[in-house]
Amino acid sequence: MKPAGRVYLVDDEESMRVAMGQWLELADFKVDCFADSRGVLDTIDRSFDGVLVTDIRMPGIDGLELMRRVLAIDRKIPVVLITAHGDIPMAVTAIRKGAYDFIEKPFEPDILLETIRRAEEQRALVLENRALKKRLQDTSAIESKLLGTGDAIQFLRQEIQDLAPTDASVFLFGETGAGKEVSARCLHEASDRADREFVAINCGAIPEGLFESELFGHESGAFTGAIGRRIGKFERADGGTLFLDEINNMPLNMQAKVLRVLQEKEIERLGGNKPIPINIRVISATNVDPEQACADGVLRKDLYYRLNVARITIPPLRKRGRDIVLLFDYFTAQAAKRYNREPIPLKPSDITALMAYSWPGNVRELKNLAERYVLSSHRMENRISYLLNQSDPLGSEEVHHSLAEQAEIFERCVVEQSLRKHGGNIAAVMEELDLPRRTLNQKMQNHGLCRKDFLSS
Incomplete structure (x- = not known):
């Protein structure tokens, strides 16, 4: 009942x-x-x-x-x-x-x-x-920020949706440029704290002498030059979410103070003696193995255990397969609109070059390449290869796929591009790729492509 x-x-x-x-x-x-x-x-x-x-x-x-x-x-x-x-x-x-x-x-x-x-x-x-509408909006918001159809990105979106409604501290681990801050914002925006502040701190960009004032604030006259009261990042994030990026670069003495704040749920401004209660959710991130950082003595184990209630690993771009081409298409379309240029479709050789590259800078590097691709005056025949060599003049190690894997990736990208180009018009895709209806249907089914997903493209 x-x-x-x-x-x-x-x-x-x-x-x-x-x-x-x-x-x-x-x-x-x-x-x-x-x-x-x-x-x-x-x-x-x-x-x-x-x-x-x-x-x-x-x-x-x-x-x-x-x-x-x-x-x-x-x-x-x-x-x-x-x-x-x-x-x-x-x-x-x-x-x-x-x-x-x-x-x-x-x-x-x-x-x-x-x-x-x-x-x-x-x-x-x-x-x-209302709850159902919010879940649908959150799902839509996450998909618009974490683009892709591959298994790795779908699993990441599901992890974020599962953890977002909780107040659990989340530890994000991923390479530089893989999307740690974007993932942290998605966790915040899909949570009950979405109407409050999301405050991001890059722990590698704060001079050691300013850490305490930056995090906890200070009272007037707390130190030379402290004119007026200043609200710190922890206090500013009250009721919302605090994102501690590159947590391994925080000085050890500050790590101890942060641990105490998380345990006591209160801060004291520098130069003050009155505890200020805070209610925050903490998301932290690092681009190095946190266990190794603990072993090397640059990350306190007790702080790591406090922050690592739930852990999310952000997949590097090189492991996202067909999403590389999808993201490149998306970023070039954005860049073409921003710079008032015509969109430039990729050739099969471009797709092969994008898929073979190792992407040491991950999504950040891909987005940068897409903008240079739109703005470049280099001839189209080898523009992608030229720009990739510029991106990595020392010659980054290539990603190796078997022949079968390369053929499957290439085939899916070509079919997907054609579907997107023609807005899901099957007849137009059949004509462009010179495929009978039954063969096209089979290939779409094999690659998990659905016509309705491209109708608004």
Whole structure:
């Protein structure tokens, strides 16, 4: 049996308030009783999962004004009015303005229960629909930031969606340019803290002497040059998310202070002596093996264990297979629009060169290459090879794929590009690739390509 929901009951008459409260509790409702409207207004918000039941005639803020203010917070909160006979016309008008229903005194308790149950079911449905919409929006937001269709990126998106609603500290491990800060922002934006600050700190870019002031802030006169009070990054992130990038570059003495802050959930500004409570979620990241950093003595083990409640590994670009071409297409389209240039389609030899390159700078390097590709005046026949040699004049180690792997990657990229180019028009793809319908269907099925995914391309 589904448990009954919550009821906020407002009535200035104590005997009525107590009697109705006891009756509702016997019906398994969670009841909060209020003698006036102010207590309700101090506690109710859009996450309220119950029903507001209020008398109309009350001193101070009466039931109609309370309803107006509550509906201004959330139009979908059900408000049930308790009315005397003379208030019925007023209650009918209130229903037109958004009240759920009204009960006329004296009333049968069962009538009140039935009204509240129906209102509670409606509220549950509203909250369920909102949660579903938020999940869909979060999914869409993650997919628009972490682009790709390969298994590695799909697994990363799923990990982020699983961990985002929690307050667990997350440790991100990945190479430079792989997308650690983008992943951290996705964790924040898909969490309940999304409406608060996301504060990023690059621990490798702060001079050692400024660390404490940068993280915890300072009071006026705390040190020479400290003019006025300054709010630190921890305090600024209160209620939101703090991202500590390159945590292994934080001085060891500061690591000890950060550990204490995370344990005590409070900070003290430099030069201050008053603890300031903070409520933050911490996401940290490093581009070196954290276990090795602990072994080398540059990362405190106790801090690492505190930060590593959940760990996400960001895949390097060279392990993302066909996503390399998809991302390159996306970045070149963006660059062409930004610089008012015509989009330039890739040739088969370009795809082979992109897939064979090792991408030491990961997605960051790919995006840079896409912009140079759009802006370059070098001839098209070997522009990609020319730019890749410029990117890596020392000759980076190539990524080796078997012949079968190279053929599969190449085939999928060609079919996918054609589908995108023609907006999912199968007839146009068949003509361009000179393939019969059955063969094209088989290849699309083998490579996990679905026509509907390209209809809006």
